Amino acid sequence: MATATAEKLAPPKAADLVTLALRLGDDALVLGQRYAEWVGHAPALELEMAVSNLALDLIGEAQLWLDLAGRLEGEGRDADKLAYLRDVLDFTNLLLVEQPNHDWAYTVLRHYLYSVYHRLLIEGLSRAPEEAFREIAAKVLPEVRYHVKFAHSWVLRLGDGTEESHRRLQAALDRIWRFTGEMFTDDELTARLEAAGFPPLASGLKAAWDEEVGRTLKDAGITPPQPRQMITGGRIGHHGEHLGHLLAELQFMQRAYPNREW
């Protein structure tokens, strides 16, 4: 594989940087919102605190990436405008994070599968050629590591727990597996950015993810379903029905009282 030397790398296109920041922000925002939905309904008081803290971390991260996207775009949009004034077709998050919470097993498994990818991505981005991306990545990395620890411990606890917890975790894996491919699906954007010196953004992360996740699933005693068609589309705004409902709740106040601030 040929490696480009620093002098031969073309600088990344501004529009591509905006889209990358949007993808990072949208993933964090939608997953943060999903965790926020557990508040008041968590299985245990300790988990009430956990879900609100995890949601806060994710929404804080979303704010950093979306503010960056707005600045790079240069059209006066900030994190608030991007979060509250875009509709489904303009959201670029993975299908994985917009899936409903279903039950606690699905929630922690989804979080684990996403967080390992997210950590690998952020570790790479802390060496990105663009300073703004490096800065935010360095800031969120310790928190992302914490998320992996939390989700990992729950996957093991449920997999190696009771008959019911094991059954629910296996059912969750069967249900969610088809959405894991999108994290590692290259497209023209990832190709262009990687050619411009960005670290691996998609398929380049898969081997490490497979290895780490594979060990955890084995320890938890669950098996992914046979290879199936992976479902993609979130990155280009082709979302399922779920995101519409999520945004209707998230954006309710702005939709009901446009431009209101409080």
Next chain:
Amino acid sequence: MAGKRAAAITDRRSEAPGDVAARVRAVLETVMDPEIPVVSIVDLGMLRRVEQGRDGVPEVVLSPTYTGCPATDVIRRLVEEALAKAGLAPVRVRYELSPPWSTDWITEEGRRKLAEYGIAPPQLKAHGDAPVACPRCGSERTELVSAFGSTPCKALRRCLSCLEPFEHFKCH
């Protein structure tokens, strides 16, 4: 430069004129963390430096702590209000991300005040595995109850000697 912490906190290369900077710092030492009212933002290591803006307006440069900390905006407002009340307006307040804040930046004074208040202070990152001592009785026989406490920065622990629960400011 003697380490990132020293550079971040005591960098005086673009320091505002001595007396202004000193007065601003003195005010900031009275701005307490909204959630843990016994420690100031200076104790928490949030103050990077006080600079002279190009237009002559002093600038307070802070470091955010946890990414999702809901107190971040509140602290900015508290700083602006405190400086205005002390007759030091106009002053600009801004957050800088890099280098990222770490609990290692919490001062010795800050650690002492946390422990006095009943919150076990964070270990230094280099000693991440050090036992957490009970802030009430000092015993190191403590256990983790929950990785998440009342705020993103704290975990809930229990002392196995005096049996009291307490919060632990997590090493970050």
